[in-house]
Amino acid sequence: MNKYILLLSLAIGLHTAYAQETISPAALQRKPVYLTNATIHVGNGQVIEKGTLAFDKGKITAVGVNIPAAGTDAIVMDLKGQHVYPGIIAPETNLGLIEFESVRATIDNKEVGEINPSIRSIIAYNADSKVINTLRSNGILLAQVTPEGGIISGTSSVVQLDAWNWEDAAYKTDNALHFFMPRLMPVSGGRRGGAAVGDPIKAAMDKIESVRTFFREAHAYQQEVKHTATNLKFESMRKLFAREQKLFIHCDLVKEMLIAIDFAKEFNLDVAIVCGADSWLIADLLKQNNIPVILTQPHSLPLMQDDDVDQPYKTAAELQKAGVLFCLSNEGFWQQRNLGYEAGTASTYGLSKEEALSAVTLNAAKILGIDKTTGSLETGKDANIAISSGDMLDMKSSVITRAFIQGREINLDNKQKQLYHKYEQKYGL
Numbered sequence: 001m002n003k004y005i006l007l008l009s010l011a012i013g014l015h016t017a018y019a020q021e022t023i024s025p026a027a028l029q030r031k032p033v034y035l036t037n038a039t040i041h042v043g044n045g046q047v048i049e050k051g052t053l054a055f056d057k058g059k060i061t062a063v064g065v066n067i068p069a070a071g072t073d074a075i076v077m078d079l080k081g082q083h084v085y086p087g088i089i090a091p092e093t094n095l096g097l098i099e100f101e102s103v104r105a106t107i108d109n110k111e112v113g114e115i116n117p118s119i120r121s122i123i124a125y126n127a128d129s130k131v132i133n134t135l136r137s138n139g140i141l142l143a144q145v146t147p148e149g150g151i152i153s154g155t156s157s158v159v160q161l162d163a164w165n166w167e168d169a170a171y172k173t174d175n176a177l178h179f180f181m182p183r184l185m186p187v188s189g190g191r192r193g194g195a196a197v198g199d200p201i202k203a204a205m206d207k208i209e210s211v212r213t214f215f216r217e218a219h220a221y222q223q224e225v226k227h228t229a230t231n232l233k234f235e236s237m238r239k240l241f242a243r244e245q246k247l248f249i250h251c252d253l254v255k256e257m258l259i260a261i262d263f264a265k266e267f268n269l270d271v272a273i274v275c276g277a278d279s280w281l282i283a284d285l286l287k288q289n290n291i292p293v294i295l296t297q298p299h300s301l302p303l304m305q306d307d308d309v310d311q312p313y314k315t316a317a318e319l320q321k322a323g324v325l326f327c328l329s330n331e332g333f334w335q336q337r338n339l340g341y342e343a344g345t346a347s348t349y350g351l352s353k354e355e356a357l358s359a360v361t362l363n364a365a366k367i368l369g370i371d372k373t374t375g376s377l378e379t380g381k382d383a384n385i386a387i388s389s390g391d392m393l394d395m396k397s398s399v400i401t402r403a404f405i406q407g408r409e410i411n412l413d414n415k416q417k418q419l420y421h422k423y424e425q426k427y428g429l
Helices: 002-018 131-136 200-223 254-267 279-288 311-322 334-347 353-358 362-368 415-426
Strands: 033-041 047-056 059-064 075-078 083-086 088-093 140-145 152-160 170-180 246-251 271-275 293-296 326-329 385-388 400-405
Touching (some): 088 334, 088 362, 131 334, 140 400, 170 362, 246 254, 254 279, 279 293, 293 311, 311 326, 326 362
Parallel strands (some): 033 075, 033 083, 170 246, 246 271, 271 293, 293 326
Antiparallel strands (some): 033 047, 047 059, 152 170, 385 400
16 A cells, blocks of 8 residues: 555656756856857947957956957857847845745745844745746846845845855845835835824834834944843844945835935935835935935836826936936836836836846946946956847847856746747647
8 A cells, every 4th residue: 555655656746846847057157158249238328239248257258349259169159130138137026035925835035023134035045936937038137135024124135046045046145124114104004014003104103213213222232342242133233334234215205215314314324215106206315315216116006196197107217317326126026027128118218228228237236236246248247148039128029048147058948938838739839
């Protein structure tokens, strides 16, 4: 009897294994690679027609025209008619922290408690998430993995999307601490603030003041030469007060963003606004205070009833015009695959196509603190590259044919592609 149970278990296990794509991380780059005859979109606004991009040992070695291949072992790829882009960067996502939203055991994006600055999202990151493969197929090669829950949810880290485990994936660890500001308007529920008993505005302000008090106490703790006891939460704030880490404040309304500016001034912090639906109303003030914005959910309805119905599409261009550093993002994990197309939407509502590209590449790298190593196709930076047969920001023409992360050519297969080919055969298409 046990023999038959064992055989049945093996059969089920094999069926399950073949029902999922098996994609191993790519090996290190062994030979120099030259991408030739391509339209190269550098990411900083520059476009090189019939250009060549060379990279070796994971780093870009040359970008321009008429660059001859050096060495007999070099790999030369003729990309006539194709486009070369920097890999898209997805800020503000719980990718790898949630696999199935309906299955509690696969959700690891929140910690109990209101104030948890010591929580590190990188520890919980699942490099084997099947969702990752769908992002890579659309040219998204890096992501900022962000914790949620409470008011101070912990620190985010930037990961590259081709790794064996979280240690391999880590690209920049603990780059930002996240403050989810309670919404200063009556709401029936939601991610920030939730339903409040009594006066919801007063309840929200009380929570904000509790955070301010915590910051003041943590700052005072940092000034002490010797402590009678170690406070782990206060200790975890050292990088923030030393400006080695950013404070990402999640808020939408003007009055919320004004409080964020006050936080930056009072504690001398490097602050960025996340969400920022109303940021276009105070763009000049954000510029004056050197506060960047991560615009989330560009494909959404306006925040206020009297806003233009297409305001979320126009906000990026209005920030660009005011000189505010900004980038685009999608909250969640599976939605991130559409990030490039949302940049394309922004390019039809006031941004140029190259400005829209920067909004998901170089601008994102600047805000996340990784622009010295990625975000554009410049000599000395990591070879994080996406190649498309069409416009990568256009849903209709974009087809990612190849992609490289730190010079390693990655597998662009995913479960959805496998199903497509499976039923393509079934119906003789």
